[in-house]
Amino acid sequence: MRRADRLFLLIHALRGRRQAITAQQLAQTLEVSLRTVYRDVADLQRSGVPIEGEAGVGYVLRKGSDIPPLMFSPDELEALVVGTRFVRAFGGERLGAGATAALLKIEAVLPPELKERSRRTRIFAPKLGDRIEASGLIDVLHEAISEGRVLRMTYRDGESRSSQREIEPLCLSFWGGSWTLGAWCRLRGDFRNFRPDRIVDHAATGERFQDGAERGLTAYLRSVGADPAAAEQV
Known part of the structure; x- marks a missing residue:
């Protein structure tokens, strides 16, 4: 797992929690060692991420803080766009509507060059009225x-x-x-x-x-x- 992905998952594990989560629980969730968790938390704290707590007690994001999402690579973004099209075509109306709404939220915060990349994706999944x-x-x-x-x-x-x-x-x-x-x-x-x-x-x-x-x-x-x-x- 890339370090950037691991840091994103660590922040995601902390987001929205009311109670502290221990380093051991984080290590099990991320499938890494305790030493890696301690190092990653320290690095995030030094970079300004408002993580409170300490080793042996647990960690929590400071109340009211909001962390921006990890930026997608062009390939990751294209996978999301294509996946959304397939869900709309084959996943039923409920999941299709959810996928469309999720993609609109993602595209709303993309920089212009990635937003344009999402529009240029040439893999389609047409919806047909005679399918189940x-x-x-x-x-x-x-x-x-x-x-x-x-x-x-x-x-x-x-x-x-x-x-x-x-x-x-x-x-x-x-x-x-x-x-x-x-x-x-x-x-x-x-x-x-x-x-x-x-x-x-x-x-x-x-x-x-x-x-x-x-x-x-x-x-x-x-x-x-x-x-x-x-x-x-x-």
């Missing part, structure tokens, strides 16, 4: 996952056979042309992957479920051969 993302279904599934809501649905398999399912939706995965919904299927008593484009109809049951050890997201990821820790970084 335009139907609103991805937003519905995303909300059900976020809020832990049980869904009842009519599902049609690859051979056009229909079945009634009650599911506990756990995650959505996008494969570059199609989506899958990972869920606990109460009919089968096991994890199943569903294609959203094969969901004939759906409705919330009004019931909520807990993300437990036996049938929650971590257990699902293990069942499909994915490393839960690695999946969070994908």
Whole structure:
């Protein structure tokens, strides 16, 4: 990790906290040694960053202080612009609106040369009205996952056979042309992957479920051969 990135993450870890965070917690968060944390904090303090505290007690940003964001490199900015376009095209209306708002905030504080670079990006992701993302279904599934809501649905398999399912939706995965919904299927008593484009109809049951050890997201990821820790970084 570049030192500049590490310093940015250190400030980000301190921002908005009401209570001090210890050097040990910072070291674990940043995956560095205690010695590195002490050195970085001292360097930031000498450069004028209003960090209060000391080794053995903890650190906190002085109340009311505001640290400007780390400046993006041209490649980092282009990645954000392209990522926003992909989220708008494939992530559903809710995430698309959030991505657009975030990019507008970023561009509002960019220097002119980087703002112009963001406008010159030539990678596009057009929104098309006949894709499933335009139907609103991805937003519905995303909300059900976020809020832990049980869904009842009519599902049609690859051979056009229909079945009634009650599911506990756990995650959505996008494969570059199609989506899958990972869920606990109460009919089968096991994890199943569903294609959203094969969901004939759906409705919330009004019931909520807990993300437990036996049938929650971590257990699902293990069942499909994915490393839960690695999946969070994908």
